[in-house]
Amino acid sequence: MESALARASRLAARRYGDDVVCSWGDGRQLSFAALDAVADEVAAWMEHRGVGTGDVVLLAMPSIPEYMVAYVATQKVGAVAAGVNARLSLPERERLSELADPRLVVATADLVPNGLGAGTEVVEVSPAAEAPSMLRRARLAGEAPTGREVAPSDPAVIVFTSGTTGLPKGAVFGHRQLTAIAAADAGGHHLRASTMVSTSLALLGFMTKFESYLEQACSMLLLAEWHARDALRLTAEHRLSTIGGIPTQVALMLRLPDFGRYDLSSLKRIVLGGAPAPPALVREARERFGVPVLVRYSCTEAGIGLGTSETDPPEDAEVSVGRPRRGVELTIRDEELRPLGVGETGEVCLRSEAVMLGYYQNAAASAAVFTDDGAVRTGDLGWVDEDGRLRLVGRSKDMYIRGGYNVFPVEVERVLLNHPGVAEVAVVPRTDDVMGEIGVAVVVPRDAGGPPTLDEIRAFAQGGLARFKLPEDVVIVDELPRTVGEKIDRGALHALVASRRPAAPDTGGA
Numbered sequence: 001m002e003s004a005l006a007r008a009s010r011l012a013a014r015r016y017g018d019d020v021v022c023s024w025g026d027g028r029q030l031s032f033a034a035l036d037a038v039a040d041e042v043a044a045w046m047e048h049r050g051v052g053t054g055d056v057v058l059l060a061m062p063s064i065p066e067y068m069v070a071y072v073a074t075q076k077v078g079a080v081a082a083g084v085n086a087r088l089s090l091p092e093r094e095r096l097s098e099l100a101d102p103r104l105v106v107a108t109a110d111l112v113p114n115g116l117g118a119g120t121e122v123v124e125v126s127p128a129a130e131a132p133s134m135l136r137r138a139r140l141a142g143e144a145p146t147g148r149e150v151a152p153s154d155p156a157v158i159v160f161t162s163g164t165t166g167l168p169k170g171a172v173f174g175h176r177q178l179t180a181i182a183a184a185d186a187g188g189h190h191l192r193a194s195t196m197v198s199t200s201l202a203l204l205g206f207m208t209k210f211e212s213y214l215e216q217a218c219s220m221l222l223l224a225e226w227h228a229r230d231a232l233r234l235t236a237e238h239r240l241s242t243i244g245g246i247p248t249q250v251a252l253m254l255r256l257p258d259f260g261r262y263d264l265s266s267l268k269r270i271v272l273g274g275a276p277a278p279p280a281l282v283r284e285a286r287e288r289f290g291v292p293v294l295v296r297y298s299c300t301e302a303g304i305g306l307g308t309s310e311t312d313p314p315e316d317a318e319v320s321v322g323r324p325r326r327g328v329e330l331t332i333r334d335e336e337l338r339p340l341g342v343g344e345t346g347e348v349c350l351r352s353e354a355v356m357l358g359y360y361q362n363a364a365a366s367a368a369v370f371t372d373d374g375a376v377r378t379g380d381l382g383w384v385d386e387d388g389r390l391r392l393v394g395r396s397k398d399m400y401i402r403g404g405y406n407v408f409p410v411e412v413e414r415v416l417l418n419h420p421g422v423a424e425v426a427v428v429p430r431t432d433d434v435m436g437e438i439g440v441a442v443v444v445p446r447d448a449g450g451p452p453t454l455d456e457i458r459a460f461a462q463g464g465l466a467r468f469k470l471p472e473d474v475v476i477v478d479e480l481p482r483t484v485g486e487k488i489d490r491g492a493l494h495a496l497v498a499s500r501r502p503a504a505p506d507t508g509g510a
Contacts, residue, residue: 003150004179005075005211009036012214021214022065022197023238024222025129030065032214034131038069042135043076044143046104049121053078053148056100056158059202060084060093060107063222064127066134067201070106071210075156078148079103082158082170083202086111087484092168096160099170099360106138152176158360159207161300170360171204171300178211180353184304184326185212190268194219195242196234198226198249199486204300205273208354228252232262239266243289246274246486250285251423255446259288267291269310272317273298274486276392276410278417279318286314297321297390299378301369303354304328306390320389328352329375332384337371345383347396351375381408398490400429400437405468407439412471415464421445421452424480427471428493430500440497441471444479451476475500 012021013036023029051057057074059081061067067083074081082100084093090113097105097113105112105122112122128134150156156178158170173181197220199205213220221238223230226245232253235243243250250270253259270285273296286293295317298305308322316322324330331339332346340346355376358366369377381399382392394408401407409427416425424444429437445451452460454474461470481492 001150001152001175002147003075003078003156004175004182005072005156005214008182008211008214009039009072009075012036012217016217019192019217020219022068022220022222024063024065024224028129030068030131032217035065035069035072038131038134038139039072039076040144041139041141042069042073043145044140045138046073046077046079047145047148048140049104051077051079051104053150053154055079055103056082058082058084058097058100058102058105058107058113060086060097060105060111060113061125061201062086062108062111062224063197063201064108064125065131065222066106066125066127068210069134070125071201071207076145076148078150078154080155080158080172081207082160083200083207084111084113084160085200085202085484087200090114092484096168096170099160099168100158106135150175152179153357155357157207159204159300160202169362169365171356172358172360173208173303173354174357177303177354177356178208180327181208181303182212182215184328184352184354185209186215190216190241192217192219193242193268194221194238194240195244196221196223196231196238196240198223198231198245199274200484204298204303208303228256232256232259232264235267236262236264241266241268242271243267243269244271244273247272247277247281248275248424248480248482248486251281254281254284254288255423264289269294271296275488276321276414277317278414280418282318293317295321297392298350299376299380301356302328302350302352302376302378303356304352305350306330316389320385320391322390323388324350327354330384330390331375332382333371333377337377340383342384342386345381345393348378348380348382348390348392349375350378395490398428400439402429402432402437402439402468403435405466407437407469409439412439412441412461412465412469415461416441416443416457416471419452419457419460421447421450421456426480426488426490426493428490428497430473430497432472438472439469440473440475440500442475442477442480442493442496444477448478473497473500 012032016032018031020029123138157173270293292310296307306322308317329351394410412427423446432438481489
């Protein structure tokens with residue numbers, strides 16, 4: 001069979017032709033037809049250099065059209081595309097390169113890793129202004145690849161995990177998984193939608209969903225860097241239909257004092273993923289943007305997971321991460337991996353045709369992340385309500401125990417985010433001689449000149465939280481530390497709060 005992405009690119013070129021698949025910089029554009037034509041010439045060059053089925057092609061570029069072209073080209077020759085986030089440090093990029101052991105590296109000059117094997121070829125990319133100049137060093141003009149046959153179970157993509165809890169691992173997805181993800185997205189994507197790509201193309205969202213973007217004629221605006229004001233301005237200027245990103249990005253847009261001056265009438269929806277969306281933020285975004293706010297939930301290893309739709313009650317996106325998407329089986333399991341019932345808290349497990357094949361060259365880690373019946377253990381804790389919605393309570397490794405009681409940071413954060421003086425918050429534990437562990441709220445205030453005090457935060461939250469869940473110290477910061485995958489860096493937060501002497505609030509005992 002032809003690889004799914006190669007087929008999607010070819011059909012999109014035929015169906016949508018000169019329509020724009022991506023735009024970047026100062027208005028430059030790449031069409032569906034040009035994407036496929038350039039990818040053909042690059043694939044022909046790869047084939048001529050001996051790159052083929054099973055070979056790993058490492059893509060180390062910022063969010064530029066050349067990344068898309070090289071990705072499609074790898075699929076046309078049956079190779080395996082492994083994306084490297086451009087925001088990683090050189091040592092981090094080198095670790096991923098060593099793990100992938102690529103046959104070919106396609107990278108901008110500043111992102112070429114050191115220490116490559118003797119058999120690795122490197123193509124240095126200079127970002128081009130238009131299609132005829134793209135990847136000029138790696139094209140055979142007017143040529144096309146012979147068309148490699150691939151099996152559904154053949155590896156197609158490696159998506160590296162963030163490594164927030166250890167060394168990064170490479171989640172491998174085969175052609176079958178990419179097809180399953182595209183099928184699930186068919187009901188969630190919108191024909192000829194337009195959106196802004198504000199995160200790395202190397203992350204799960206793009207690497208596993210590019211096929212469905214091509215099938216649905218989605219037009220993407222590529223950003224070199226994301227800034228709230230630029231995002232609003234470009235949304236208005238390009239008449240984008242969808243804002244997609246992490247909750248923090250939407251929160252920063254809403255905090256702009258001149259938010260109301262932008263014409264956002266082209267917007268149809270906001271899609272939030274990557275982290276739980278605070279209820280107050282979902283409500284504010286829905287009211288001020290004037291469009292439905294949808295949430296998505298998954299993990300790298302699962303491929304697809306849960307979400308809300310435009311036909312769901314608005315409150316679903318406020319209190320939950322929705323219901324399983326088409327073809328996804330959700331179970332909540334105890335420590336022995338036995339299924340739990342409605343309302344019982346346990347580990348979230350996801351099973352579908354989209355789950356990864358396993359971690360690249362890491363059989364032990366692969367065995368540990370799967371249940372006996374093939375579900376992926378997400379490491380997240382949650383419970384399913386009577387309406388079938390998943391309510392997250394935190395990461396299994398984030399839970400702490402205060403005086404014998406379990407405390408889940410996400411539950412506390414959801415309450416604190418409703419405080420009028422709190423823009424962002426993360427709760428992490430700190431060792432305590434009496435209670436074992438206590439909670440510390442790391443707060444980004446709405447007003448830097450008048451941040452909320454610990455007593456104010458505790459007084460506000462005591463109506464919605466048990467006393468043992470209330471934070472017992474507060475740390476004020478300008479911004480929360482984040483990983484290159486835009487997730488909150490819990491390790492950095494632990495180091496921050498551990499370095500501080502604890503406050504001494506009147507907690508009234510245990």
